[in-house]
Amino acid sequence: MNNSTSDLLNRLSESATIAMARMARELKASGIDVISLSLGEPDFDTPDELKQAGIDAINANETHYTPVSGTVRVREAIAAKFMRDNGLNYTSDQIVVSSGAKQSLANVVLSLVNPGDEVILPAPYWVSYAEIIKVAGGVPVVLPTSIEDDYKIKPEALDDAINDKTRMVIYSSPCNPSGSVYTQSETSNLADVLRKHDNVYTISDEIYELINFTPRHASLAAEPGMMDRVITVNGVSKGFAMTGWRLGYIGAPKWIADACTKIQGQFTSAPCSIAQAAAAAAVEADPSISKPMVDAFLRRRDAMHASLSKIPGINLNIPMGAFYLFPDVSELFGKSFNGNTLNNSDDIAMFFMEEAHVATVSGEAFGTPECIRISYAASDEILEEASRRISVAVSKLL
Numbered sequence: 001m002n003n004s005t006s007d008l009l010n011r012l013s014e015s016a017t018i019a020m021a022r023m024a025r026e027l028k029a030s031g032i033d034v035i036s037l038s039l040g041e042p043d044f045d046t047p048d049e050l051k052q053a054g055i056d057a058i059n060a061n062e063t064h065y066t067p068v069s070g071t072v073r074v075r076e077a078i079a080a081k082f083m084r085d086n087g088l089n090y091t092s093d094q095i096v097v098s099s100g101a102k103q104s105l106a107n108v109v110l111s112l113v114n115p116g117d118e119v120i121l122p123a124p125y126w127v128s129y130a131e132i133i134k135v136a137g138g139v140p141v142v143l144p145t146s147i148e149d150d151y152k153i154k155p156e157a158l159d160d161a162i163n164d165k166t167r168m169v170i171y172s173s174p175c176n177p178s179g180s181v182y183t184q185s186e187t188s189n190l191a192d193v194l195r196k197h198d199n200v201y202t203i204s205d206e207i208y209e210l211i212n213f214t215p216r217h218a219s220l221a222a223e224p225g226m227m228d229r230v231i232t233v234n235g236v237s238k239g240f241a242m243t244g245w246r247l248g249y250i251g252a253p254k255w256i257a258d259a260c261t262k263i264q265g266q267f268t269s270a271p272c273s274i275a276q277a278a279a280a281a282a283v284e285a286d287p288s289i290s291k292p293m294v295d296a297f298l299r300r301r302d303a304m305h306a307s308l309s310k311i312p313g314i315n316l317n318i319p320m321g322a323f324y325l326f327p328d329v330s331e332l333f334g335k336s337f338n339g340n341t342l343n344n345s346d347d348i349a350m351f352f353m354e355e356a357h358v359a360t361v362s363g364e365a366f367g368t369p370e371c372i373r374i375s376y377a378a379s380d381e382i383l384e385e386a387s388r389r390i391s392v393a394v395s396k397l398l
């Protein structure tokens with residue numbers, strides 16, 4: 001028997017966030033009280049009226065295959081949402097719904113990226129981007145940013161990184177993991193650079209759109225001349241606490257939407273018909289439906305930011321969206337515990353897991369090895385206890 005897995009599989013890494021969550025579960029199973037701040041999902045339940053839309057779909061026997069790109073109803077609802085919230089004029093044949101924004105991203109990358117093509121990832125970037133690019137045979141080109149720049153890319157740095165091999169740029173705003181939000185003028189400045197490069201497409205991942213503490217969300221595709229160059233990715237997972245429904249979507253130039261439909265038609269077909277009905281209700285709902293959750297995230301961000309900022313060696317930006325803190329912990333590198341030196345953020349995340357029993361994620365997987373990611377999608381009490389434990393653990397470092 002030849003039990004070897006394919007070269008493609010061997011090139012891939014396991015998702016770091018999922019790996020950390022698994023380790024936390026294993027420790028918990030062995031009786032240790034682990035606080036898990038490693039996963040990226042709201043700790044809220046799906047709002048009742050959206051659950052009801054799913055129940056109604058079941059009762060109406062909307063339980064059959066739908067068109068691969070989604071029902072007309074959900075695509076029209078998404079097109080209307082793009083117009084209402086983002087000023088984007090997509091027709092319903094430019095929308096493709098998928099089993100989560102993760103599949104949307106994979107469809108787009110597989111549709112556009114050839115082996116050897118470069119894809120620019122401003123770091124920190126979401127873990128799966130790099131791996132999806134590798135599946136397509138593309139080459140991730142990481143552009144570092146720093147805490148001084150609030151982890152946002154400078155237009156000049158982007159311009160310098162683009163060359164003849166560049167096919168795509170992928171970024172998220174609000175950003176997972178840094179929580180950074182590009183302002184309207186920063187988005188315009190990026191558009192000014194991207195408009196000069198006709199071969200380069202940009203995925204604007206706006207999955208955290210609704211979890212934004214600034215007054216306004218800026219969509220890259222809304223910048224003049226950008227509709228033909230941008231694929232807007234969004235979904236219901238984060239903003240409506242619907243991670244398990246698995247429903248993401250794109251708005252894109254029609255030829256790219258058609259390409260994504262072709263790929264999806266061979267891999268999975270359309271996403272779940274019931275989730276499509278609930279997603280239509282979500283994007284049609286008044287966005288204030290998410291307000292109680294967003295208010296809670298803002299309160300927790302402030303509390304967690306205040307307590308972690310007091311810990312020597314932990315430096316923070318002020319994240320303006322999503323539900324993560326992304327502290328720079330590099331001042332702790334070189335310190336030791338029980339004779340073991342902590343050399344990098346992998347070591348720090350492991351130290352917090354083993355000594356504080358708090359699960360975080362090392363920044364290595366996000367392309368920013370000075371940092372760790374802490375999700376604050378947990379109750380106020382749990383977060384307070386997690387900060388206390390981290391503080392005690394850090395005080396033991398020599």
Ligand SMILES: Cc1ncc(COP(=O)(O)O)c(C=O)c1O
Nearest residue numbers: 040100101102126176235237248
């Ligand atoms: C930046 C970013 N994009 C996309 C996704 C995928 O979301 P979905 O649950 O819709 O697949 C996530 C989920 O963690 C994310 O953080």
